[in-house]
Every structure is written in C-alpha cells, then in structure tokens.
Amino acid sequence: MDLGVFDFNWLAGVTESTEQKVAVTLAAAGLLLLVLLTYRRLQSWVSERTRPLYGDIVSTVVLIGTCLVSFSIVVGVWDWVGEAQDLSTEHDIGGEVIAQAIVTFILAVGALIVTRFIKRMINEVFDSASAVTDHQREITQRISQVIIWSAATVIVLSVWVEDLGGLLVGAGFLGIVVGMAAQQVLGTILSGFVLMFARPFEIGDWIEVEDQQGIVTDISIVNTRIRSFDGEYIMVPNDLISSEIVTNRSRCGRLRVEVDVGVDYSSDVDHAAELAQSTVSDLEESLPAPEVQVVTKEFGDSAVVLGVRFWIDNPTARRYTTARTTAINAIKEAFDKEGIKIPYPQRELTGRAETNGFQVATQGAEPPADESTDGHEHRMTSPEGE
Secondary structure, three states, X not given: OOOOOOOOOOHHHHOOOHHHHHHHHHHHHHHHHHHHHHHXXXXXXXXXXXXXXXXXXXXXXXXXXXXXXHHHHHHHHOOOHHHHHHHHHHOOOOHHHHHHHHHHHHHHHHHHHHHHHHHHHHHHHHHOOOOOOHHHHHHHHHHHHHHHHHHHHHHXXXXXXXXXXXXXXXXXHHHHHHHHHOHHHHHHHHHHHHHHHHOOOOOOOEEEEOOEEEEEEEEOOOEEEEEOOXXXXXXXXXXXXXXXXXXXXXXXXXXXXXXXXXXXXXXXHHHHHHHHHHHHHOOOOOOOOOOOEEEEEEEOOOOEEEEEXXXXXXXXHHHHHHHHHHHHHHXXXXXHHHOXXXXXXXXXXXOOHHHHHHHHHHOOOOOOOEEOOOOOEEOOOOOOOO
C-alpha cells in the first residue's frame, strides 16, 4: 500500500526527542479540535455569502481534510508508516481495497451533504406553503433521510460484495430472526410510522396521554416528546401511545371551557343563570358560536350548582387558564352587584321529636352498672354532662 499521498514520515527525522513528538501531536489534536468547534460558523459564513449547499460542501471538506492531515501528522511523527505498510502486506490489503474504502468514504460524505441539502430545500419550499404543518414537514424530512441513506447503503454494499442478491436473501432471513427476538422494539418502530402517517396529533398540539399532558415537540420512530406545562420534557414510547387513549385538545381548533358556580337556595336560580350567561357572552375570550350555555347540574350541600359552558378558539393551556380565570372573576363581580349569594359550605343540625322525648324520659335516671373484667364500674352521662 502506497501512503505517499499523506506521507509525513519526514517529521520523524525533524522531531527527534519525545517531547517534540508530544508537542507536535498536541498541536495536531488542537488543530482538529479548533476545526470541530468552528466549522459550523464557517458553514454559516459561506451560506450567507453564496448558497447553503456551498456552505455544506466547504465545511465538510475542511472538516474531513483536517482529520486526514492531523492523522497523517501523528502517524509521521511517531514513524508508524512502516508499521502500517507491514500490516497492509500481512493482511493482503491492496489497491483495490483502498479504492473501495475511498469510494465508501465519498459515498458516505455525499449522502450526508445531500441529506442536509434536501432538508434545507424542504424547509424553504414548505415555509412558503401555509397549508403545510410542522408534522408534515417532519415526516417528509425523515422519509427523505431514509431513502437517501438506504440508497447509499445499497451502493456501498454493491462496491464491497459481488453477489449482492445472496446477501440480501441472507439479510432477509436474519431480519426474520431478529424480528422474532425483538418484537417489542419492532412494535415500537412500527407504531412510530403509524403515528407519523395516521396523524392523531401533530407537532405543536396539546395532548394528554396516560395522565401526562403537554405540547408535542417531536415525533420519532421510537418515541414522542412532550413538553409539560411545568417545563419538563416527557418521552412517551410510541407503542404505549398506540395502546392508550390519547386526548388531543388542539385538533378541532376550539375547546369548551366549563365553570361551576354555586347559587344560594334562597336566590333566584333562573335570574342567576341568565346573568351568568350574559356576563360570559360579553367576554373577549368567549366565542359567539356555539353560544354560552348554563345548565343546572345538581343540588349541592349548601347551593344549587350551575355549570357555565363556553368555547374558546386556538386552544392552548395558557388560553384555557386565562379564559377560566376571566370567567370566574366576571361571574363573581356580576353576582355581587345583583346581590346573588354564593354561599360557603355549611351544615344545619336539627333534632327529632322522638329523640328529644327519649332524652327527657331518661334524664336523671341512673343507668345500670356495667361490670367489666377489671372490676371497675362504667356509668353513662347525660348529654348536658350531668
């Protein structure tokens, strides 16, 4: 194997001492680290002045070139070129294998560049289309990635394997064996594809699943990521979502809000219902259609409970909470102006005539003694403590 292209073996003669070799090695590693930290900025700088595709190509070439140069410097400084040649001779690594490795490397880099280019192109095209949702954009990007990398993998296999058909048949049998051994993992992946195409919810929707609710931030083939209202990120497996009841509060574009209010039994319930309906109808958060409804729900312990129902559009957790708070405050203010009482919880204690008569008949009579095991006598006292 000829390593003359990246032959830095002359560095071994320049750096004679171990300290010099270590210094050159650290310098090469520092150069690589610097490129790793700054190649994104280089990509953005080139993209802003030319085209995004050129930025991807330049940054990738710089990164790969730096890796090769750093590797060659380290090999040359420590005089490992001869050992690499002996190793290639021992394992019969000739020019054909090197050519295949170079083609594989070029294909992998090309697939990476094409994937980034397709992703950027999809974003630019879909940004101008208002009817396309973030969920559809995510699905399109993932499908394009699967197609590109699958094609690149098949081409790489055809470079290394002569009988590709036999390999694919063997891979099919291996896939059956792996599928039987990893049913749960494959079930999760299939559930992920079902969620992507069935679209029970989309990125940005407000959902609730298994007592967890929040905003969907990402849908992958393995799990769904939800950002809760407490600022926590929740990862729910897709197979769990496919087997549980999922509530999507953003699907219809509107949501009903219900507020319960108690009215004192001595108040005019019909007037209170009309006042609550008119008050909530005037709120900015309440939609004019469907109209506000007030229903009598139950006889409570200390009040007649009314359910005030109204609708809001573009439902989010913040809009829902704001609408409830505004409605409660407005109803309270309106009831106070009209003198309608919202009573506190209360209990009324009364006695029965036969119970009072029994107490009068037995008052003053000394009950019989109750002999216990300890020899003490237990006596009953009257309710007044006599």
